[in-house]
Amino acid sequence: MSLETTNSTPQSPSMSALDAMPDGEIDLDRDDQATDVRIDLTRLYKLWEANNWSVFALDFRQDARDWRERLTPKQRQAARWNYALFLHGEEAVARTLAPFVVAVPTQEQRIFLTTQIVDEARHHVFFDRFMREVVADEDTVIAPGYESTLDLMRPELTIGFARVFGELDRLTEQLRRRPHDRALLAQCFTLYHLIIEGTLAHPGQHFIRTYLTERQIMPGFTQGMAHVARDESRHMAFGIQMVRELTANAPSARRAVIALINRILPWTVSLFIPPDFDEDYVRVFGKELEDIYAFALRSFESKLTRAGIAPSEIASLVNNGEEQAPIEQARRILRLVKAGVLGEAAPLHVDDATLALIFDGVARLANMSPAVELNSAIQWEFPDAPPWYLAPQGGKIVASQGWAGAPALTLRLRVDDWARIVGRKLDARWALVTRRLTTTGDLRLALRLPSILHM
Template identity: 35%
Template sequence: MPQTWLSTRPQGLDHRLPAMRLWHKAKRLGVWDPREIDLTVDAQDWRRLNDEERDVILRLTSLFQGGEESVTMDLLPLMMVMAQEGRLEEEMYLTSFLWEEAKHVEAFRRFLDEVADEHTDLSRYHTPSFQRLLGEELPEAMGRLRTDSSPAAQAAASVTYNMIVEGVLAETGYHAYDMLLQRNGIMPGMQRVIGNLRRDESRHIAYGVFLLSRLVAEHGDPVWETIEQRLNELLPLALGVVAEVFEPYPVPPFGLRMEDFADFALSQFGKRVARLEKARTQTLEQVMGTALETEETAL
């Protein structure tokens, strides 16, 4: 049988699909270069901080550095599933997704090299909950897709990656950077980096919400049960990461309070659950035509 190509069909690419709308946003908004952001003032601010203040920023950055490397390395199996299923538009979007994750790795490493001048082994900051979530749960859920591309496996992978690692843990981390940097008026370069990352991640999370909604609309309660179970399994790990960040500090620097970040993480978790619950009342046609909730409020 002769080969046929999706993009040569009479209908061509479907630009109405959520993934294609995210693809067009990524082309406009995701083209930023970590090396073009001026970190001169950041380095000056770093030298003025005391040891404990440096330590908490280094701790947060090392968690992000390890996390961004993990999500970069673990995304490919999902792209392969979309290719196998012939979902060209989704695979196209995921190419920008992977590219953005790789830039995030570069951005945090540049901070470590050029601002903190840090070249020790930062795995000392990778706490038990972080190791479990990023070192075990994420690669296992994503790696399973290499041999099991069932709807349940896809749902478990997306919950782990998009809803928990990005939607709860990373967004709580961005909130922490805001408290450290914006509130204290320091490190304008890193403030720009975090702003760019947050915008990228909003598209990633939007894709995860779409993917999970599509799976629920297509396959019903069995997929929803997987989603609900996975969310409840991983929430304690995400909260554990937050708690473990504060453990070394009897009095956290910069006036930080663990309770504020735990509450923020729980709030993000609630938002993810609410978004996904909408899919239980939607048809597949409604999901495919739904408005994207990317949290890019300035757009």
């Protein structure tokens, strides 16, 4: 069905911005959509009613045969890991949505969020039933109760998952105590609807649905995943609109949202790194990790833009070259994750190529608007790596390997500690206090450095 059920005239692409596709899914991935179209929440509610579905009406008998006979042992291992992330993710989002219902200002918004809680609970039940009836080994008996399935699958979760969902618990608990805090509410929508649903779950669902459809396997699960994706498209459309409304003409809410994104993005990148960085978890289904990360980046950047925030305002996107194609950004992120600079999927190992990538990002941050004037050179002196410096050159700030002529400021620290600061694992001020970082030269410049480098 279409959101415009009474209008059969084809609309121009920009006017059909938030219309549903024939199957009821709202396509938020198209580039040609207007970003300023307001969704009527009654239309979203009608879509919810029209697209209600039943987990227990799905037939998993063919799925169980396909799981045993048409997936290889490696594909089963990879799918079990990926579906465990979804099982726990759906449980977490179902559990943490209630404070939003109390905090939103209008009854239309409360009603929409109530439909979403039902959806998320149903998604949890869907993954629970699939785990029990299809994924669990023949000799594994899962005790009754949702907790048993969660316990069984908990060892599959990644450190990135624990960090991101731990933050969801923390922020929504704050919202429960401070429901009138609009900046906090905007942060909660950003984390829940833009980051978790839009950047983590959406690419995962797209990946799963693609290989299920290509291989024509597990028809019950395929059908359920289509329902989940349709539900999620409504949730994301709503969340984008909420972030847009809460941050428009509200500079403090906008700053809070941007600060949250900068803090969380470096952790989200290790959520979908398979155990032991074994990329075969993705390759066995015909994709590369970088394809999934590129899809995620494109999804996040387009949703953020729709919410009225430009990717060029986000330091943790700018330092990764946000103006480049998503696949280039994805490759760059994965190099930093592999080097242990971002996330916790690999031990930290900073070689010369990684350090060059780090300083390329530092220069991008130094040139980010609103530009903080940097009129003189800053030198980095590492006891265990080649020196680097930042200096103004031809109207912009350039990073180069080597020694600056007469730096106004010199920073001395181990290269690993610099990588930790860049990866937001070590606070620069704490490094100063504990003497892991020492400086000589212009003290006022040193104090302005966090602003200059957006750290």
